Amino acid sequence: MATLRDVADLAGVDQSTASRVLRDDPGQAVRPDTRERIQAAARKLGYRPNAVARSLRTRRPNMLGLVMPDIDNIGFMEVVHGVEMYAAGRGYMVLLADAKALDRSEELYGRLVLEGRVDGLLAAFGKVEDPLIAHLVAQGMPLVLVNRQSQGIDAAVIVDDYAGSRLAVDHLVSLGHRVVGHLAGPDDVDTAQRRLEGFVDGLAAHGLEPGPIIAAGYSEAGGRHAALQLLEAQPRPTAVFAANLMSALGAVAAIKSAGVRIPGDMSVIAMDEHPIAAHTDPPMTTVAMPLAEMGTEAARMLIDALEGTAPARRLVIETPPRLIRRESTGPG
């Protein structure tokens, strides 16, 4: 593997000169012919700068840490993809870490941050009150929350969950539903809170009271249990809005096995889109959020902050949520 030294020797110049040329150092002028000599030498040797050495010297690994809570989360990949595409274009790579893959979050934090592997963190995990996040930021670690908000942290890129919920509710109400329930996510998670708010406000905007709100915790099993309660509520809702796809699926299963027809007797709509939702029974009406864009913008914000271009701040992706109308919702 050719080193900078090799290139410099071949071109008959000093390392430092070669470095300047190869990095297009703007602060320094270099004579065109030596520039070409160096470039020719680099080409000939197939030179690529060693990323580790460069990182040590500049103290910038050019690496973004992307920490996800549960890596099998549907829709997760879209975020990762958005981050990666954008980061690659700015010369950063992304180190993906599953919070669960390392024993405890603290160990994760150590490996990524304390050992200097990343310039900054994209954190797609975290509760509304989160000591780890708070601690990281207090230590001065550049950090942008993704799809999360946490007390005292400004830097956060989120999609408009509130608007997504309202879209779902509007759809249900326009179909004639008047008693609408909600399968809520974990109440200490910000997205879940915003989805719940959108649900309540959306109904209020139509002069309606919220129907039963039941914790389903973003999981299939949670959706099942919640649905059972929902079916016993008085009055029984004619429609439900589930805060995510997996809980919706669990609910649908429970509802169907109770002999209640969807959408005949009960409409179901879910937050989170995935192509596979077109194939569920019945095909699930969903709300698609601009997740890839969220990833892209979060990466942009973190890199801008790292490079001093623009400070990190709170950003709500304005791209409107899309209703993907399928067959789990019908007239109420």
Next chain:
Amino acid sequence: MATLRDVADLAGVDQSTASRVLRDDPGQAVRPDTRERIQAAARKLGYRPNAVARSLRTRRPNMLGLVMPDIDNIGFMEVVHGVEMYAAGRGYMVLLADAKALDRSEELYGRLVLEGRVDGLLAAFGKVEDPLIAHLVAQGMPLVLVNRQSQGIDAAVIVDDYAGSRLAVDHLVSLGHRVVGHLAGPDDVDTAQRRLEGFVDGLAAHGLEPGPIIAAGYSEAGGRHAALQLLEAQPRPTAVFAANLMSALGAVAAIKSAGVRIPGDMSVIAMDEHPIAAHTDPPMTTVAMPLAEMGTEAARMLIDALEGTAPARRLVIETPPRLIRRESTGPG
């Protein structure tokens, strides 16, 4: 951020001594009391070795590159998870790269390999004949194929696709099906080839000829098109085995909209399991492969090879595929 130097100074020893203690260098004996002094100093300062500096010195970034073809592939996460868990335990992190996130594979190769970011590569992409893979290996890059095989490359960890196919076929035949079709994956991809072979041999083991074999390319759209052809085949099959879940789903959609009932008129079984398959219409019978284990074993093999413990070789995960019986298959 405390450096080794700081620790050494605080403990009143030389850097090298501190380094030896903190790394548990077995080659060197250190007096218990100085050892403790150093450890106390490190604890007090919250010392963590800088990964970049260490990597530069040892020429080992302690990083595994994991390159996936399409990152939204279902089942993908299971592999990633297996890799990460195992790698973390051996002190390696994993740099996840989407082959598509970087302009061309060559650019990817450059960033990961040429720039010295990784010790070795876990490649879950690659055709049976793949110049890039061949080139990497020829250059001496430690590389283990995951869920792939490629000409001239020994190092590969795969699941037993062949056995998975046979399991699927056995299931169909035991249900009474005699004319069974196959929705095949891309014919230049090794898993697809092995799934096809298992299909053909499985049928032969029951004295049956293969029914129509139609290319569906692992995609939903491919599944749709393929299903149309399948329905016109003479004699028309009473069952299909799809080489992956998405193509099966596409096929199911096409079959149903042609007015053919599943499983009444046509049984469908798919390779690849995902919890969501329990919620499709009808719930899909699938074959679950030990993907997390494949990831784990691939990571183990690569790390063993890197550390000289054991050479990389061809490994077929023996854990048998599991049939997840649901409702898309019925009597033939």
Next chain:
DNA sequence: TTGAAAGCGCTAACAC
């Protein structure tokens, strides 16, 4: 416009 020199934080020969 180019070169010399120092050093990022660490490890590993080698010396004492």
Next chain:
DNA sequence: GTGTTAGCGCTTTCAA
């Protein structure tokens, strides 16, 4: 047992 020394490959003052 512990210290000295010399880099890993690169960037970045500072001089010339």
